[in-house]
Amino acid sequence: MLPAYLPNPVAALCGGGAPIDAGRQYRDGRRFFGDGKTWRGLFAGIMAGVAVGVLQIWASGAYDISMLPQQTFLSVALLSVGALLGDLAKSFFKRRLGKERGAKWPIADQYDLVAGAFLLLLVFSPAWLFSEVTLLSFICILILTPLLHRATNIIGYVLKVKEVPW
Numbered sequence: 001m002l003p004a005y006l007p008n009p010v011a012a013l014c015g016g017g018a019p020i021d022a023g024r025q026y027r028d029g030r031r032f033f034g035d036g037k038t039w040r041g042l043f044a045g046i047m048a049g050v051a052v053g054v055l056q057i058w059a060s061g062a063y064d065i066s067m068l069p070q071q072t073f074l075s076v077a078l079l080s081v082g083a084l085l086g087d088l089a090k091s092f093f094k095r096r097l098g099k100e101r102g103a104k105w106p107i108a109d110q111y112d113l114v115a116g117a118f119l120l121l122l123v124f125s126p127a128w129l130f131s132e133v134t135l136l137s138f139i140c141i142l143i144l145t146p147l148l149h150r151a152t153n154i155i156g157y158v159l160k161v162k163e164v165p166w
Contacts, residue, residue, distance in 0.1 A: 001079070002052045003049040003075075004079040004114065005083070006080075008084070010045045011042060013156075015041030016041070017038050017039060019034070020039055021033045033092060035101065037088060037091055042084055049076070049079060050080050053071050053076025053080065054076065056071045070132060075121065079117045082120030084113075085116045086112040089116060090105070110149045114141060150166070
């Protein structure tokens with residue numbers, strides 16, 4: 001899951017610049033995503049996820065790491081892009097509900113990246129998803145994701161990258 005876990009914090013760290021929605025509003029009068037979703041953050045996050053995934057591919061070839069899922073370039077790209085698309089989708093619905101940037105949205109805030117990553121895998125590489133993500137690894141993902149989400153958000157808050165620690 002590293003290619004899915006890494007893009008969000010990197011996007012927050014490297015973000016800024018032009019917002020993805022270019023300031024446009026949806027028909028409800030609210031922004032599509034808001035200022036926190038930028039092109040620079042999106043591309044930096046995807047590149048970081050792909051880079052760590054390529055490193056995993058190399059490491060699995062150089063070392064015997066058969067207990068981990070065998071990444072492919074496609075799986076790495078889908079995990080990375082899907083994680084950030086899941087985050088964008090969550091932001092879109094968050095705005096529709098009238099929640100401001102940084103407002104808590106339990107469960108959605110923690111699992112948006114997992115949902116986006118798995119949805120893209122399901123659509124574009126279902127064979128990889130069902131062969132490499134076992135029930136045990138899926139349960140581990142469900143348990144570890146909120147813990148990692150909380151830890152990275154606290155770190156981001158301490159480093160002044162995030163305005164709130166959640």
